[in-house]
Amino acid sequence: MNNPKIVVLGSCSIDFTTYAPRLPNPGETLHGTKFNTSFGGKGANQCVAAAKLGGNTFLICRVGDDQWGQKYIENLKTAGVNVSHVYKTQNVTTGIAQITVAENGENQIVIVLGANGHLSKADVKATEALISSADVLIGQLETPFETTLEAFKINKGLKLLNAAPGRSDIKEILPYCSILCVNESEASILAKHNVDSVMTAAEALKILLNLGCETVVITLGEKGAVYATKNETPIHVFCETVVPVDTTGAGDAFVGALATFLISNKERPLHQIIGAACEVATLSVTKEGTQTSYPTNYIPFRKEYHYEML
Numbered sequence: 001m002n003n004p005k006i007v008v009l010g011s012c013s014i015d016f017t018t019y020a021p022r023l024p025n026p027g028e029t030l031h032g033t034k035f036n037t038s039f040g041g042k043g044a045n046q047c048v049a050a051a052k053l054g055g056n057t058f059l060i061c062r063v064g065d066d067q068w069g070q071k072y073i074e075n076l077k078t079a080g081v082n083v084s085h086v087y088k089t090q091n092v093t094t095g096i097a098q099i100t101v102a103e104n105g106e107n108q109i110v111i112v113l114g115a116n117g118h119l120s121k122a123d124v125k126a127t128e129a130l131i132s133s134a135d136v137l138i139g140q141l142e143t144p145f146e147t148t149l150e151a152f153k154i155n156k157g158l159k160l161l162n163a164a165p166g167r168s169d170i171k172e173i174l175p176y177c178s179i180l181c182v183n184e185s186e187a188s189i190l191a192k193h194n195v196d197s198v199m200t201a202a203e204a205l206k207i208l209l210n211l212g213c214e215t216v217v218i219t220l221g222e223k224g225a226v227y228a229t230k231n232e233t234p235i236h237v238f239c240e241t242v243v244p245v246d247t248t249g250a251g252d253a254f255v256g257a258l259a260t261f262l263i264s265n266k267e268r269p270l271h272q273i274i275g276a277a278c279e280v281a282t283l284s285v286t287k288e289g290t291q292t293s294y295p296t297n298y299i300p301f302r303k304e305y306h307y308e309m310l
């Protein structure tokens with residue numbers, strides 16, 4: 001049997017992070033204490049998380065024709081991602097995020113979409129054979145929405161939408177989603193209902209299911225995740241208590257792991273699959289960095305994942 005295909009359509013960007021005693025005022029130049037460059041972008045993060053778990057992964061994305069585009073492709077190859085559908089856009093930069101982190105934890109972020117903004121419906125057409133045959137197709141909202149919508153319309157497998165960053169104007173795609181996965185703030189924006197606890201998340205699940213998705217998952221940081229499928233009781237899946245070192249990209253680890261276990265363990269109940277995805281995401285918060293914090297050699301289902309019906 002062919003190894004099931006995980007296809008991610010989405011963003012990749014480079015994070016340039018400076019650390020400083022405080023955030024600079026307008027017009028001010030400050031001495032920073034540390035500088036760090038890392039590979040990010042939700043699409044690439046999710047694809048790398050799945051690849052590190054042994055998934056047969058393909059990333060459809062655009063990088064610029066600058067040094068960062070080429071470096072990003074090398075990074076993806078090292079992680080085991082198939083890069084034959086990573087395209088270079090001429091005369092455009094690779095997407096970047098310029099981040100300043102102050103000692104008190106405040107940050108300032110400027111994002112330049114660059115090549116990510118050029119991922120188009122024509123790219124979906126060019127990769128139609130791959131998209132339509134994907135066992136699971138993952139999309140997010142860091143690349144043009146109409147491109148993701150087009151891809152979701154043609155895929156015949158499982159479609160997993162991570163509706164991040166949060167937006168409320170994406171209802172058209174929801175009936176095409178097998179699974180919608182959001183965090184608390186994204187759920188609040190989309191459901192127009194404040195989500196800050198397990199109970200309010202369960203209320204938002206109902207609202208989101210009524211918008212047309214088959215299954216909705218809301219991740220809740222250290223509280224794990226809640227999920228529901230139409231006409232079924234919502235379930236809260238717990239995660240382990242750990243001392244977090246860096247939670248950046250935990251949501252992406254969760255999505256990549258969820259996709260991987262959904263297709264490699266089809267016979268398992270969803271609460272176990274979500275439990276394993278939580279475990280992977282929780283492991284990632286115990287290490288610094290984003291893609292570098294995602295586990296390799298992880299074996300799921302070695303233990304019982306605790307859950308409760310709501």
Ligand SMILES: Nc1ncnc2c1ncn2[C@@H]1O[C@H](COP(=O)(O)OP(=O)(O)OP(=O)(O)O)[C@@H](O)[C@H]1O
Nearest residue numbers: 183219220221222224247248249250251278281282
């Ligand atoms: N402090 C924590 N302790 C244990 N697990 C955590 C913690 N924070 C996150 N996780 C794990 O990561 C998953 C996703 O976390 P969260 O809901 O914070 O996503 P997110 O807000 O999209 O994350 P980020 O924006 O940082 O990538 C959780 O369901 C949980 O399994």
